[in-house]
Amino acid sequence: MSAFFRNPRAARRSPWAVGLGGKGLGGLATALALLPLSAGCRQDMHDQPKLQPYEASAFFEDGRAVRPRVPGTVRRGAVIGDDHLTTGRVDGELATTFPFEVTAGVLARGQEQFGVYCSPCHDHAGTGQGMIVQRGLKQPSSFHVERLREAAPGYFFDVITNGFGAMYDYSDRIAPEDRWAIVAYVRALQLSQNATLEDVPAAQRVALTGEAGQ
Amino acid sequence: MTQIFHPSFNTISKVTIFGAVFFLGGGLWLTAEVNRSGYVTNEGVVREQPVHFSHKHHVQGLGIDCRYCHTSVEVSSSAGMPSTKTCMTCHSLVWTNAELLELVRDSYRTDDSIEWTRVHDLPDYAYFDHSIHVKKGVGCTTCHGQVDGMPLMWQENSLQMEWCLECHREPELFVRPREHVFDMDWQPAEEQAALGARLVEEYDIQSLTNCSTCHR
Numbered sequence: 302m303s304a305f306f307r308n309p310r311a312a313r314r315s316p317w318a319v320g321l322g323g324k325g326l327g328g329l330a331t332a333l334a335l336l337p338l339s340a341g342c343r344q345d346m347h348d349q350p351k352l353q354p355y356e357a358s359a360f361f362e363d364g365r366a367v368r369p370r371v372p373g374t375v376r377r378g379a380v381i382g383d384d385h386l387t388t389g390r391v392d393g394e395l396a397t398t399f400p401f402e403v404t405a406g407v408l409a410r411g412q413e414q415f416g417v418y419c420s421p422c423h424d425h426a427g428t429g430q431g432m433i434v435q436r437g438l439k440q441p442s443s444f445h446v447e448r449l450r451e452a453a454p455g456y457f458f459d460v461i462t463n464g465f466g467a468m469y470d471y472s473d474r475i476a477p478e479d480r481w482a483i484v485a486y487v488r489a490l491q492l493s494q495n496a497t498l499e500d501v502p503a504a505q506r507v508a509l510t511g512e513a514g515q
Numbered sequence: 516m517t518q519i520f521h522p523s524f525n526t527i528s529k530v531t532i533f534g535a536v537f538f539l540g541g542g543l544w545l546t547a548e549v550n551r552s553g554y555v556t557n558e559g560v561v562r563e564q565p566v567h568f569s570h571k572h573h574v575q576g577l578g579i580d581c582r583y584c585h586t587s588v589e590v591s592s593s594a595g596m597p598s599t600k601t602c603m604t605c606h607s608l609v610w611t612n613a614e615l616l617e618l619v620r621d622s623y624r625t626d627d628s629i630e631w632t633r634v635h636d637l638p639d640y641a642y643f644d645h646s647i648h649v650k651k652g653v654g655c656t657t658c659h660g661q662v663d664g665m666p667l668m669w670q671e672n673s674l675q676m677e678w679c680l681e682c683h684r685e686p687e688l689f690v691r692p693r694e695h696v697f698d699m700d701w702q703p704a705e706e707q708a709a710l711g712a713r714l715v716e717e718y719d720i721q722s723l724t725n726c727s728t729c730h731r
Contacts, residue, residue, distance in 0.1 A: 417580040
């Protein structure tokens with residue numbers, strides 16, 4: 302499912318590398334005239350035999366330099382043994398709490414990640430009318446319906462991790478910590494659409510109403 | 516014995532010797548120019564691709580963020596080529612019968628790779644890392660140009676060492692706030708010199724021009 306590249310330079314490696322004809326002065330003049338054309342003709346150091354990400358490789362059967370992860374291996378830095386964080390479940394049940402404290406920093410990260418991965422369909426307010434939906438993708442449910450407002454945080458994490466309906470899973474694209482940050486931001490979005498003036502700190506009400514709070 | 520060379524040859528030989536300097540100089544200049552041209556660097560050369568993917572449509576038209584597909588750009592040396600699954604996230608439901616996407620559907624079905632033509636090909640002796648550049652406030656467009664206006668992808672800059680060094684010598688002329696790295700339309704709201712100097716301080720951006728920074 303991954304992609305690899307053909308080497309764009311391979312095709313034009315040879316034409317200018319051939320010996321230059323002519324003898325004596327004529328040869329020298331020819332060589333000098335052709336000198337500019339020889340620029341960039343040798344690419345041995347440029348294209349070393351080592352394999353780089355997404356390069357093609359004749360060595361492996363599938364033609365890719367990138368190798369699939371061997372089952373059972375754990376990548377460096379991966380969290381293991383914390384089901385709450387990585388599966389969104391506690392004792393098999395959808396988690397009702399976050400695995401780490403939700404700070405302003407977490408919410409900011411969640412907002413950013415939501416903008417990148419979720420807003421194309423769910424739109425920036427979470428009503429499910431993003432650009433891709435306008436172009437024909439099935440409209441997802443709004444985050445502001447009763448069912449989802451009452452859903453546990455673990456439910457949203459589970460949907461991001463395993464997909465839901467027409468939505469593909471994002472487990473290979475969004476790290477667990479960022480998935481939780483997105484869940485936290487979805488919670489903030491839900492609050493924003495059902496908030497009253499009393500939810501706004503008194504000091505900031507002025508900006509909304511134009512008058513100082515009582 | 517008659518003279519082989521007429522006296523006028525004195526002048527001709529002088530002119531020839533004098534002219535050779537310009538001839539050689541011209542040859543060297545031409546070599547340098549060709550070396551910097553798109554013929555060698557591929558700068559500005561639109562590359563043909565097996566699937567006519569348009570960044571212009573996906574980025575400018577639909578507003579999809581760079582990171583939606585290039586997921587590893589913040590954490591890895593490689594920005595990451597999206598797997599076919601990423602394409603199919605939408606295209607399993609939109610443009611499902613488009614002939615244009617036949618290769619994509621094939622790849623998803625068979626697990627065979629789509630053989631894209633690499634547009635940005637750094638020499639194997641240069642060790643470039645996307646994640647550190649993103650962290651230090653180098654915007655996507657700074658190196659890749661207005662990708663949101665590219666129907667087919669091309670390389671905006673030469674990617675030659677002298678080009679890298681322009682920024683490595685004076686990063687303050689190019690860096691931007693981190694939160695705008697993926698912003699395609701970002702323009703400095705103040706003098707770049709003042710902003711750059713502040714960011715260099717804040718992000719601890721160093722002017723790294725040691726050979727071993729990139730060549731190991």
